[in-house]
Amino acid sequence: MTTLEKLADVLCDVFEDDELVVTRTTSAREIAAWDSVMHVTLMISVERAFGLRFKSGNVAGLKNVGELADLVDRLKAGG
Amino acid sequence: MTRAEVLLAYVAENHPRSVRGIEEARAVDPAAWDAVAEQFLGWAEGVWGPTGWQARCIDAFMRFSNDVIMSQARYEADGHYENSSFAECNEHVYSQRDVMDDYLWGVFITNFCWSHHMELSLFFRDRFLARLPGAPAIVEIAPGHGGWGVWALSNRPDARLQGFDISPSSIAIASSIAKAAGVSDRVTYTQRDALDLATMPAASADAVICSFLIEHLEDPGLLVANIANLMKPGARGYLAGAITAAQVDHIYLFKRESELVALCEAHGLRVTETLSVSPKRTLPKAKYLPRSMGLILERRDLREF
Numbered sequence: 340m341t342t343l344e345k346l347a348d349v350l351c352d353v354f355e356d357d358e359l360v361v362t363r364t365t366s367a368r369e370i371a372a373w374d375s376v377m378h379v380t381l382m383i384s385v386e387r388a389f390g391l392r393f394k395s396g397n398v399a400g401l402k403n404v405g406e407l408a409d410l411v412d413r414l415k416a417g418g
Numbered sequence: 419m420t421r422a423e424v425l426l427a428y429v430a431e432n433h434p435r436s437v438r439g440i441e442e443a444r445a446v447d448p449a450a451w452d453a454v455a456e457q458f459l460g461w462a463e464g465v466w467g468p469t470g471w472q473a474r475c476i477d478a479f480m481r482f483s484n485d486v487i488m489s490q491a492r493y494e495a496d497g498h499y500e501n502s503s504f505a506e507c508n509e510h511v512y513s514q515r516d517v518m519d520d521y522l523w524g525v526f527i528t529n530f531c532w533s534h535h536m537e538l539s540l541f542f543r544d545r546f547l548a549r550l551p552g553a554p555a556i557v558e559i560a561p562g563h564g565g566w567g568v569w570a571l572s573n574r575p576d577a578r579l580q581g582f583d584i585s586p587s588s589i590a591i592a593s594s595i596a597k598a599a600g601v602s603d604r605v606t607y608t609q610r611d612a613l614d615l616a617t618m619p620a621a622s623a624d625a626v627i628c629s630f631l632i633e634h635l636e637d638p639g640l641l642v643a644n645i646a647n648l649m650k651p652g653a654r655g656y657l658a659g660a661i662t663a664a665q666v667d668h669i670y671l672f673k674r675e676s677e678l679v680a681l682c683e684a685h686g687l688r689v690t691e692t693l694s695v696s697p698k699r700t701l702p703k704a705k706y707l708p709r710s711m712g713l714i715l716e717r718r719d720l721r722e723f
Contacts, residue, residue, distance in 0.1 A: 366434075367434045367435045368434055373435060374435050374436070374437075374438045374439065374699070375435045375436050375438075375439055375483055375484065375487060376487060376699050376700070376701060377435075377702075378435050378484070378487075379484065379487040379488050379490075379491050379701070380491070380701060380702055382488070383488075383491050383495075393488075395481075395484055395485040395488040395489075395666075396481060396485070398484065398488075399480055399481045399484035399485070400480075400481070
């Protein structure tokens, strides 16, 4: 399973929408419930799913799922 | 466009996740929000210029807000605040100039862009500022960004203010905001630990402002004792604090409003009014309701039982 596929599962779970179509360009502009509170909820869920711990400053400016996937891959690689 | 309209457009373009929260803040009182936002953003523009304040202040606000919600999520999971000592906070936050600058500009914007802080701003304006005595000598303990005290000076041309903060960033930013507001000639900021103020002349202040310092201390009682010591008979105080509301540098966990009231009463103060406010939205399945509380204080001069 790729990072993007795993993230898609997390997003579907957090936003309680199994029909959600998640691509690298998916962002808060397409998901109405993705506000500042749900962004943090999503980040905590991603931490649990991937066994990571984000620094807050790394996730505040993420623009879309693609940037999140790249960050996850960097952290998994030890970056 | 007004500065408030520029802010709303900038957030919609660059930070769509935060649009809802700012709409909630404006809905508290749209006319008042426009006025408070214009005032604060006018000061920010005075510091950063007509095109510089958006990226500097609003982006800092987004980072700060994200940090706060992340801290709250960790607190929900762990049941305690992330740090428990001043030394830890000093290492991670207070001694880091870049971190502090960003932090303080972020906090500055929360005064009207968080709905519950907008409510607190109106409480400060209507229940504290509007009822200060004539020609007040004001002491601001830990002014941080300085916005509260500068608001008092802008509102009261007969007022003077002394501010004390341990952070060089605070002194620099508060001074720059005072200059932008045109009140520099009536304010002095000094780098000094708020807990060392016991050496200041007792009963020397007509008003004391201390906004969101108390939860950053290992011994909040010492701060309240200093506030009481500074106040003249008949003086008014404004104290704000956080209750089950995490932040990277919150170390004293207040769990109930009554704890703040009791602390003030135990140190010779009368709490005449309070306002406890919370965000419109909390984390899903949250156990703790984060609150901010404002208290209006008077010195208790008669023996009371």
